[in-house]
Amino acid sequence: MSRERAQALLIDLDGVLRRWDPAPMIAVELEYGLKPAALLETAMSWDIYRPAVTGEITDAEWMRLIASRLPIDPSAAAEAVARWQEYRGEPDPDALALVREVRAGGRKVGLATNATDRLRPDLDALGLTDEVDVVISSWELKVHKPAPEFFALACEAIGTSPGNVLFVDDDDRVVRGARAAGLSAYRWTGPHHIELLKKVLEVS
Template identity: 65%
Template sequence: MRRQPAKALLIDLDGVLRRWDPAVPAAVEQKYGLSSGALMSTAFTWDLLRPAVAGELTDAEWMSLVADRLPLSAQDARAAVAEWQTHRGTVDPEVLAFVREARAAGRPVGIATNATDRLRDDLAALGLADEVDLVVSSWELRIHKPAPEYFARAAAAVGLEPQWILFVDDDDRTIRGARAAKLLAYRWSGPDGLPYLRGALGLP
């Protein structure tokens, strides 16, 4: 029996709709004599990342803690982090076109992301604030993916039962959590998946 098309789309921001240029942190690391990958590995240490996306730390507080852990003088560490953070990524034009197609076809689209309190400013700076119908932010909910409550709150924000929502993310653990919460979840690995996603939403 053929599945009925999904009625709404929830899409991750980082790694799906927003792309990051690895050359940016690499250049900062080289400039300040840091080892390759030091900025990302420090920032994404779980004891720093979790409170930052769970609404327990502001983005500024998170970055301050990252600077404290870098093997640099306090002044250089703060400068390196600030320079790194001036880059806020770029929008994937193919994914944005897909989002616009979905909305034009009457499918509500939301960004569902683990984020800090900087999210809304980033969306405005990237020109995405008016490109979606809703934003489901872990920082605002005080609960992060892949917690079951996150997906329940996301579905409630959309106003549909989970099985009618197509959820797109680039993280395996998050995809497993979304499927456990009964959402139709697709593991993003690049634009090659767009034909499948269009079909899942019943787009022409």
């Protein structure tokens, strides 16, 4: 990590501040005769995922593309995707507690995530909108992590120079990208290093 003092925190959403229980999603796949994780794997196909998180297509258009690739009847595919999307995850209590402690300690917190235009409604539904100082969305920026431009714009949005920002993400490739952009960065694998992160940010 950087030797400069961390004065702000940028934190990822999916896999960090929001966690997903695979059970409801797998239940939908089994109901429609799809293999477990088929919907997620299709959704993450780079040729449709990238435009969905860079503002080139809407979340609804992304969902239609996912449905079109499923090996089942088109009407059933559309229904399966709609059912799959009903579950929106839940806040991770440990990550949320960290965010609250960091803000209580006088540090700004920004949510920095690859997302679609569904991000802000999701944050409202999860009760996370007011838990951070700023939301940095790849869909709105038109550039996704780990591009250097994303991190530059994220630091600008939170009003802190890269060398004074701690970035937390669950994707090692993104963490490496953040470090290359001059940020201190930590790969989230769970709550066991929260005390370290608080020390880096100098909050009790």
